Amino acid sequence: MTNLSVKFGKLNFKNPVVMASGTFGFGKEYERIYDIQKLGGICTKGITLNKRDGNSGIRVWETSSGMLNSVGLENPGMDKFIKEYNDYLKSLDLVSIVNIGGSTIDEYIESVEIACKNDVDAIELNISCPNVKQGGIAFGIKTDIARQVVRKARDICNVPLIVKLSPNAENIVDMALMCEEEGADGVSLVNTFMAMAINIDKRKAIFDNIYAGLSGPCIKPIALRMVHQVCKNVSIPVMGMGGITNYKDALEFIMVGATCIQVGTANFINPRIGIDIINGIKDYMEKENIKSLDEIRGII
């Protein structure tokens, strides 16, 4: 019997397909489309300690085989999130992962505390957020700065802790090794690439913030390389993502060593993409007579 289930550290996923943060709301939004409990897991929209209204101006822009977003972490804040969504998420038969962002270390830590107190399934620590104390440079660029957040979060976090890495990191392998050293249960990568777009008629940047985050099929070849590098260097499990739009892409990330894969932008191409990928992986395994994904994980 084909078995799609995977163990990600202490977490058990019924299949490796997880919906990426910021592209799948809090799950609920997709309920009317399909039974989301068929998914291996979901990551929530990034939550910060306090409510955020997000960025002004245009928030999405299409590029060649990709898109730029500048949502700016709009979210209801940790308390309201817990009140409104935690029971719902915990009632779901899937692994629900709370994605946490912040602009100071204290903010991160307080959010992690609240999440842990409310017994969430797992936390995904998004270290791509701008660090206000470092002049807005993201926490996830320099390993030393990221280490401070990860260490403190690990200290107080009593649920599985996954650190989500930024492809803008100076050295993504060092970053992943640091997470392993600090006791993270796993890493996920990649977040969006810092990028920009211009309106030449107005002679202005498209986004009020000038830079925005690039995602979608265009980034897949780079994301895949980064996941490969990280998987070859750490022994904690990895969630791979970046431009996955079909089951073949998903298998590529598994073949370079990912335990789970996340799907973001592809939800906007096809809201049922999660199910399609699960079915695609299943059919492939049956055709190729693969009993467990362990047989092909990291084969490259």
Added chain:
Amino acid sequence: MTNLSVKFGKLNFKNPVVMASGTFGFGKEYERIYDIQKLGGICTKGITLNKRDGNSGIRVWETSSGMLNSVGLENPGMDKFIKEYNDYLKSLDLVSIVNIGGSTIDEYIESVEIACKNDVDAIELNISCPNVKQGGIAFGIKTDIARQVVRKARDICNVPLIVKLSPNAENIVDMALMCEEEGADGVSLVNTFMAMAINIDKRKAIFDNIYAGLSGPCIKPIALRMVHQVCKNVSIPVMGMGGITNYKDALEFIMVGATCIQVGTANFINPRIGIDIINGIKDYMEKENIKSLDEIRGII
């Protein structure tokens, strides 16, 4: 009168459009297609001290809005290059830039010496090459290592020296600042992004070398951001590139501060792209009543 000419340090280009290294052979190859002397300049295929046969296996792979290449710096070696192409290149009414690669500092330096002795128009130092002494990590990743090459090259280089930066650099702004400090006449960016592709049926990487270089429209939003960051931080002139496929893209790079722009992969979409971009920029300037590109350079 619309004037497309630009000054890049000591170099005068009749227009800002330069063909990128490795995509335009030694210019000669495109002669049968159009009068290449209409171009502002061309960069030669990367030359190393000694002849190189390049990589084995598949060398090109299409991706979503991009391509991966693994040519592996196939070239005839510096001496043969000078003998076969230098007189031709110098006879052309355009700026011809010799792109130089190497796997040790000594190799770079020897190549630069030979090029200078033969009075080439300018040198573009490609520091994306794997550094054999550092276990194959590219020279262009860490600023300190790149500094050694740039400093020594600058010491002996008596023609304009442009350093070509890798987007895989840990910190591309630091890298550009270093080039400025070391006396480079300009920087060009970006080279290809390290990336990969997989054949899931064979369960193997497409390329014998596993990783390859990503170029084309897919990288434009990231390249543009990097060029913007660099232009905001250095005062030496910048050649911007990465996914430029039409005059609008070219103007975007100029608006973020590039003095010249380079066109690579787009030559494969349309071999006359150089002319089309020059005409497009000219028409735009006339329509918008722009006398010189200085009026819009760095406007964003």
Added chain:
Amino acid sequence: MAKVISNEYIGEGMYLLKVEGKFEGSMGQFYMLRAWDEYPLLSRPISIHDIGDDYISFLYKVVGKGTKILSKLKCNDTIKLEGPYGNTFPKVEGKIALVGGGMGVAPLYLAAKTLKNVDIYMGFSKETILLDEYRYLADTFYVTVGKNITDILDVSEYDYIMTCGPMPMMKKIVDMAKGKKTKVYVSIEKRMACGVGGCLVCTCKTKSGNKRTCLDGPVFLGDEVIFDD
């Protein structure tokens, strides 16, 4: 996958696309349309123009890549439709005006059919479209070409105004109704990605905080919307 019945050019750069099938949806809602495989990346939000037992129709203007591809669809070609998404115009009673500017007339057709006994105002910049079809549904029918439709609209005549079109036009109507009994509903256009409320790229600022245009809208009470965006 659904089948195209017809896709006619009707003037002003606009096309009327009719797709076969039994579709759900009410006035003001929209579908995400996709008549291509990989490129461009995102699907395009288009309002329901009309809906029948065995068809749905869309009225759209060609403005860029996506709508260009739509315009090339021929009878029997296939298209993917996801929806219906978004809220609807409210089913109210009283004296109602529907005010459309340019392409904004698209969702008003189904609104007129549903609400009945409405007055219809349509403003165009150059050519007019579908006058016969809309006129047929209107109690009183007003059209301007090359002149602001708001110039001939007396908001105080109405209990409700439902409007769709350029932001300045909608803002003007909301301003005109300030302090009057007239309730104005506006249909907002924002760039979208998911269409279902999951990505927050379509946020519309309102007096009661951020709303998702795709899920909480596209129809908002005019007074609620913060227009200076």
Added chain:
Amino acid sequence: MAKVISNEYIGEGMYLLKVEGKFEGSMGQFYMLRAWDEYPLLSRPISIHDIGDDYISFLYKVVGKGTKILSKLKCNDTIKLEGPYGNTFPKVEGKIALVGGGMGVAPLYLAAKTLKNVDIYMGFSKETILLDEYRYLADTFYVTVGKNITDILDVSEYDYIMTCGPMPMMKKIVDMAKGKKTKVYVSIEKRMACGVGGCLVCTCKTKSGNKRTCLDGPVFLGDEVIFDD
């Protein structure tokens, strides 16, 4: 931009595309075809099948995205052709065999027309294509289906063999001719980007060093090619 005259399915997943215009080109050369705007990125190299005063034709097999798009071209659609690129089969005299495997028969048509008095060998795996057309150009005509064409080829009968098809087939023929007077020319297929010799992604290893398949080839002396790649 050129205009499509016809684009017919002829079996074995292959199409014959005829394009209007006066084009240059000789046997063995190819064009880069592009019947799309941005996607996919690269143009596709296809050999000249035939050329006349007011047309050029290509015989191609649908294997992926690009050829799929080509297969949908209809009369009067437009296509971009860049070329002719590459070298040609040599214009030799003597006893000549043209040996094609599968889609490799494509460039042999113009070769047969140009060289005259040739024997033609065509090997197919399942269906056959264009037998009448090729037979008409051949002195002697051999076809195999589901069996290696090399099994019935006696190389020593010929002064020259020109071949195009799967690498193992071409290698076999080169090996069979070793030590004999027969000169074998092979037409090599490599993935290409520029098509004009500027990018070096199409390198073919030969005994006299690396060659660019697009510029120095696609036709090489069989003995020169290093096949173990």
